[in-house]
Amino acid sequence: MTETAETTAPTIPVQRRVALDAMGGDHAPAEVVAGAIQAAREYGVGVLLVGPQDAIRAELAKQDTTGLDLEIVHTDEVIGMDEHPAEAVRNKKRNSITLSHQLVRDGKALGAISAGNSGAVMAAAIFTFRRLRGIDRPAFGAVVPAAGGSQTLVLDIGANTDCKPPYLLQFALMGAVYMKSVLGLGNPRVGLLANGEEETKGDHLTQEAHQLIKAAAPTAGINFIGNVEGRDINAGTVDVVVCDGFVGNVVLKLSEGLAKMLLGVIRAELTANVVSKAGALLAKPAFDRVRKTIDYEEYGGVPVLGVNGVSVICHGSSHAKAIKNAIRVALQTADAHLPERISEGIGQLQAQFPSEGAETPETASS
Amino acid sequence: MTETAETTAPTIPVQRRVALDAMGGDHAPAEVVAGAIQAAREYGVGVLLVGPQDAIRAELAKQDTTGLDLEIVHTDEVIGMDEHPAEAVRNKKRNSITLSHQLVRDGKALGAISAGNSGAVMAAAIFTFRRLRGIDRPAFGAVVPAAGGSQTLVLDIGANTDCKPPYLLQFALMGAVYMKSVLGLGNPRVGLLANGEEETKGDHLTQEAHQLIKAAAPTAGINFIGNVEGRDINAGTVDVVVCDGFVGNVVLKLSEGLAKMLLGVIRAELTANVVSKAGALLAKPAFDRVRKTIDYEEYGGVPVLGVNGVSVICHGSSHAKAIKNAIRVALQTADAHLPERISEGIGQLQAQFPSEGAETPETASS
Numbered sequence: 001m002t003e004t005a006e007t008t009a010p011t012i013p014v015q016r017r018v019a020l021d022a023m024g025g026d027h028a029p030a031e032v033v034a035g036a037i038q039a040a041r042e043y044g045v046g047v048l049l050v051g052p053q054d055a056i057r058a059e060l061a062k063q064d065t066t067g068l069d070l071e072i073v074h075t076d077e078v079i080g081m082d083e084h085p086a087e088a089v090r091n092k093k094r095n096s097i098t099l100s101h102q103l104v105r106d107g108k109a110l111g112a113i114s115a116g117n118s119g120a121v122m123a124a125a126i127f128t129f130r131r132l133r134g135i136d137r138p139a140f141g142a143v144v145p146a147a148g149g150s151q152t153l154v155l156d157i158g159a160n161t162d163c164k165p166p167y168l169l170q171f172a173l174m175g176a177v178y179m180k181s182v183l184g185l186g187n188p189r190v191g192l193l194a195n196g197e198e199e200t201k202g203d204h205l206t207q208e209a210h211q212l213i214k215a216a217a218p219t220a221g222i223n224f225i226g227n228v229e230g231r232d233i234n235a236g237t238v239d240v241v242v243c244d245g246f247v248g249n250v251v252l253k254l255s256e257g258l259a260k261m262l263l264g265v266i267r268a269e270l271t272a273n274v275v276s277k278a279g280a281l282l283a284k285p286a287f288d289r290v291r292k293t294i295d296y297e298e299y300g301g302v303p304v305l306g307v308n309g310v311s312v313i314c315h316g317s318s319h320a321k322a323i324k325n326a327i328r329v330a331l332q333t334a335d336a337h338l339p340e341r342i343s344e345g346i347g348q349l350q351a352q353f354p355s356e357g358a359e360t361p362e363t364a365s366s
Numbered sequence: 367m368t369e370t371a372e373t374t375a376p377t378i379p380v381q382r383r384v385a386l387d388a389m390g391g392d393h394a395p396a397e398v399v400a401g402a403i404q405a406a407r408e409y410g411v412g413v414l415l416v417g418p419q420d421a422i423r424a425e426l427a428k429q430d431t432t433g434l435d436l437e438i439v440h441t442d443e444v445i446g447m448d449e450h451p452a453e454a455v456r457n458k459k460r461n462s463i464t465l466s467h468q469l470v471r472d473g474k475a476l477g478a479i480s481a482g483n484s485g486a487v488m489a490a491a492i493f494t495f496r497r498l499r500g501i502d503r504p505a506f507g508a509v510v511p512a513a514g515g516s517q518t519l520v521l522d523i524g525a526n527t528d529c530k531p532p533y534l535l536q537f538a539l540m541g542a543v544y545m546k547s548v549l550g551l552g553n554p555r556v557g558l559l560a561n562g563e564e565e566t567k568g569d570h571l572t573q574e575a576h577q578l579i580k581a582a583a584p585t586a587g588i589n590f591i592g593n594v595e596g597r598d599i600n601a602g603t604v605d606v607v608v609c610d611g612f613v614g615n616v617v618l619k620l621s622e623g624l625a626k627m628l629l630g631v632i633r634a635e636l637t638a639n640v641v642s643k644a645g646a647l648l649a650k651p652a653f654d655r656v657r658k659t660i661d662y663e664e665y666g667g668v669p670v671l672g673v674n675g676v677s678v679i680c681h682g683s684s685h686a687k688a689i690k691n692a693i694r695v696a697l698q699t700a701d702a703h704l705p706e707r708i709s710e711g712i713g714q715l716q717a718q719f720p721s722e723g724a725e726t727p728e729t730a731s732s
Contacts, residue, residue, distance in 0.1 A: 147627050158561050161569040195524050195615035203527040203612045230619030234627040246569045247613055249561035251620060253596030258624055261513050261600040265659050266632075269652035279648025286635035286642040293631050 016044070017069065018330050019100040019109035022051035023078040024116025026317045032115065033059035035323025040068040043328060048073050048109055050096045075099050081316060085119025089127060097121055101128035104309050111310030111330035113301070115318040121311060122159050122304060129309030132339060134346035136356045137167045138306030139174060139245070140313050142252050143299040147236035153179055154233065154241045155305065157248035166355055168192065168209035168242050173220050173345050174305040175240035181336040182303075182329075188239035190217075191228030193247060201227055205244065213242075216353045220345055259294050300325025303333045306342065310334045382410070383435065384696050385466040385475035388417035389444040390482025392683045398481065399425035401689025406434040409694060414439050414475055416462045441465050447682060451485025455493060463487055467494035470675050477676030477696035479667070481684040487677060488525050488670060495675030498705060500712035502722045503533045504672030505540060505611070506679050508618050509665040513602035519545055520559075520599065520607045521671065523614035532721055534558065534575035534608050539586050539711050540671040541606035547702040548669075548695075554605035556583075557594030559613060567593055571610065579608075582719045586711055625660050666691025669699045672708065676700045 020036050022029045033056060036047040046069030049056050053074040060070065077095040079088040089098055100112040101124045114121045122140060131138055141155030155171050156163070172190050179188035192210055194202035199210050210227060217224040228238045233251065243251070270280035280287070292298065300322050301314040310333045314326045346355075386402050388395045399422060402413040412435030415422050419440040426436065443461040445454040455464055466478035467490045480487045488506060497504055507521030521537050522529070538556050545554035558576055560568035565576050576593060583590040594604045599617065609617070636646035646653070658664065666688050667680040676699045680692045712721075 145627075147630060161561060193616060195527060195612050203610070206612070230616040230621070231623030231626075233620055234624045243616075244569070246561050246572070247616055250559060250596040250609075250613055251616065254599055254617060254620060255596070255624055257597030258600045258621055259628065260597075261511075262625065262628055262656070262660065264513060266652075266656050269655050270649055272652060276649045276652040279645040279650075279652070282645025283636055283642045283649060284645075286632075286638060286645070289635050290628070290632050294628065 017046035017048060017109045018327055019048045019050055019073070019103040019112045020323070020327065021096045021100045021112070021114035021116050022049040022056050023096045024114040025314065026081070027319055028115065029055050029059050031319045032323050034063070034320035035318070035327070036070060037063055037065060037068065038320055038324040039327035040065075040070055042324065043331065045069075045327060045331060046071070047327065048100075048103055050075060050100045050103070051078065052076050073099060073103065079117050079120045081117050083117060083120070085117055086123045088117070089120050089123040095120075098124040098128060101125060101309065101311060104311070105129060110334040111303070111312060113312045113314065113323070113326050113330050115301075115314035115316055115323065115326075118158065118313050118316070121313050125304045125307045125309065125311040129307040129311065132306055132308055132343050132346065134350050134355045135170055135174075135306035135342075137163070137170070138304050139171050140304050141175060141178075141248075141302045143302055144234060144252070144255055145294050146234045149293070150236045150239075151183070151299070152233055152236075152239060152241055153302065154243065154248050154251055155302075156243070156245035157252050158245045160245040162246075163205060163244040164356070165205065165209040165212045166353065168205070168244070169212050169216055169349075169353060170306065170346070170355065172213050172222055172224065172240065172242045173349065174342050175242060176222050177341050177345050178302070178305060178338065179239050181341045182332050182338060185239055187223050189225045189237070190222050190240040190242065191225050191232060191238040193233075193241050193243035193251075194227040194229065197227050197229060199226060209242075212353065216349060219352055220349050256296065263291070297322035298325060300327070300329045303329065303338065305338075308339050310338065382697075383412035383414060383475045384693055385414045385416055385439070385469040385478045386689070386693065387462045387466045387478070387480035387482055388415045388422050389462045390480040391680065392447070393685055394481065395421050395425050397685045398689050400429070400686035401684070401693070402436060403429055403431060403434065404686055404690040405693035406431075406436055408690065409697065411435075411693060411697060412437070413693065414466075414469055416441060416466045416469070417444065418442050439465060439469065445483050445486045447483050449483060449486070451483055451489045454483070455486050455489040461486075464490040464494060467491060467675065467677060470677070471495060476700040477669070477678060479678045479680065479689070479692050479696050481667075481680035481682055481689065481692075484524065484679050484682070487679050491670045491673045491675065491677040495673040495677065498672055498674055498709050498712060500716050500721045501536055501540075501672035501708075503529070503536070504670050505537050506670050507541060507544075507614075507668045509668055510600060510618070510621055511660050512600045515659070516602045516605075517549070517665070518599055518602075518605060518607055519668065520609065520614050520617055521668075522609070522611035523618050524611045526611040528612075529571060529610040530722070531571065531575040531578045532719070534571070534610070535578050535582055535715075535719060536672065536712070536721065538579050538588050538590065538606065538608045539715065540708050541608060542588050543707050543711050544669070544671060544704065545605050547707045548698050548704060551605055553589050555591045555603070556588050556606040556608065557591050557598060557604040559599075559607050559609035559617075560593040560595065563593050563595060565592060575608075578719065582715060585718055586715050622662065629657070663688035664691060666693070666695045669695065669704065671704075674705050676704065
């Protein structure tokens with residue numbers, strides 16, 4: 001392990017290093033540093049730990065890091081979970097989130113990872129990496145467990161609360177590209193979240209978006225299966241669920257809350273008397289498998305979609321396992337050249353379905 | 367049991383009869399009629415069974431109905447689950463849903479109950495009972511289970527997909543009145559569903575509605591606790607969750623789907639080997655209690671809020687138990703004089719926070 005303010009002379013090729021915001025999330029820096037150590041050991045990846053060097057050093061000292069490529073990139077500036085994202089990113093020039101992204105932009109790391117203020121991560125990703133041409137609003141998503149052991153990507157989950165139909169079309173495309181190129185799904189089924197399956201269902205936004213996605217799907221190579229309902233999200237019948245960030249945020253937090261409530265009720269009932277306690281003991285391995293199925297930490301995080309770089313946002317309450325898995329997601333995303341794949345998809349769309357900020361042919365050629 | 371096309375000479379006082387759409391829902395008429403019989407037996411209530419007399423008679427013949435006040439009100443017109451609600455209600459003058467509501471309007475029953483096409487029930491309720499003065503959009507809600515054995519009312523869940531801030535204020539008021547006067551909660555906590563707790567969070571609609579509800583809460587006697595998030599819905603920390611019908615519909619269907627998925631995973635894991643099977647057997651009574659906690663049939667249904675009459679909408683997949691419980695809800699709603707209670711609340715609001723369609727003082731006095 002070496003320590004420098006600037007990253008130099010890596011022992012592992014630059015392309016196998018990631019930049020990790022050591023101060024992000026409810027359990028930073030302890031769990032974040034522990035996750036970095038696990039990832040370095042399991043994946044042979046180098047990790048630039050971005051944050052106050054004393055705090056990080058204290059965590060590193062708790063474990064044997066011999067032979068691991070862990071390097072501290074010092075900064076004292078940290079953005080709190082409750083700070084206003086854009087303002088914080090603007091005012092704290094050397095905050096650990098932005099600095100992580102700058103290391104990626106400057107070619108010192110493959111991707112940035114943070115469990116910190118997700119709005120600030122989004123702002124830093126856009127500010128540092130820039131939006132991809134043709135993307136009006138970068139999005140972030142979450143992978144949720146579905147029946148049959150499959151996974152469903154829900155996006156947007158909070159970056160964009162008020163959306164226009166073209167944004168949802170772009171989310172559909174980006175979600176499909178992510179599931180295809182990073183998670184390896186052959187032909188991901190993309191659904192638009194609504195209050196009914198018929199294409200006449202939905203609020204105004206959804207109805208317009210439905211027609212737009214339907215029209216654009218062949219050009220964009222989107223396997224659009226139409227409207228899906230809340231009950232489809234965990235049913236394993238759809239791979240990408242498109243919605244605005246307001247609805248997506250409710251979906252994600254409701255899922256977490258309901259799962260927690262149900263497991264709480266089950267725990268309370270199983271320990272209510274001696275007989276059910278005995279049953280619970282015998283069934284414990286089965287329950288551990290259930291818990292693993294719905295454990296959000298298994299999925300680590302999902303990259304910001306629509307920016308020209310790799311930035312993975314983790315859950316604010318991430319423990320070491322989630323951080324480790326998010327580092328794996330960052331590596332997979334970089335290896336899959338996700339921004340390039342999204343750009344290709346958007347390029348095919350642009351002529352027929354221009355984004356809001358798209359240059360017209362006249363201005364583009366002048 | 368007697369049979370007439372018109373209801374006459376009831377053996378039980380008119381005020382203890384309800385009108386039940388015998389053809390509503392996926393399991394009609396068998397489960398609906400079975401639910402009516404259970405309710406008649408348990409609650410001593412009279413039930414007017416509205417629908418094709420032959421089909422209803424065949425179901426009644428399967429059980430001993432001696433001494434029960436069950437009466438068939440014949441009609442052949444039935445609205446399908448996939449028909450366009452308003453059109454179907456307009457074109458089928460004597461459909462079983464509308465006829466049930468007319469029996470209430472004409473003083474022959476205390477309330478109407480249907481597990482049929484919920485849009486058609488809403489249309490029939492508005493058309494037959496009329497909106498309460500000061501209510502822009504009647505709403506319907508659902509009661510969902512929450513931690514600690516409590517219940518949370520979520521509204522709207524599908525009647526109004528595109529809302530304006532005053533609608534959400536009216537939902538807040540109606541939800542609070544329902545929880546107070548029908549479910550007997552002392553001072554129900556009302557929250558506005560958003561993507562964050564801070565009042566600056568939310569989409570444009572939610573942000574505006576937040577300010578409106580906050581300003582009106584003292585006048586209307588609403589115990590407004592501010593924004594709540596998806597994770598709060600089942601946490602037992604809020605009693606009324608206000609949202610537009612698009613989001614509410616997603617919330618409800620997601621809750622059902624996720625609970626089903628989780629119980630499915632648990633079942634699969636528990637039967638995976640002999641040891642866990644033995645554990646599951648011992649723990650079965652505990653699991654039965656868990657299932658009961660999250661069983662939507664226990665709640666029966668919730669009345670349409672904001673119309674001048676009692677109309678309870680049940681889940682489309684209701685079995686006998688849900689129908690029986692919905693009949694109980696109709697009785698409780700009628701006994702609590704819910705429409706009057708809502709009118710009182712709205713009356714207090716009107717001067718300061720007029721509804722869209724409110725008459726101005728000038729036109730009202732002219």
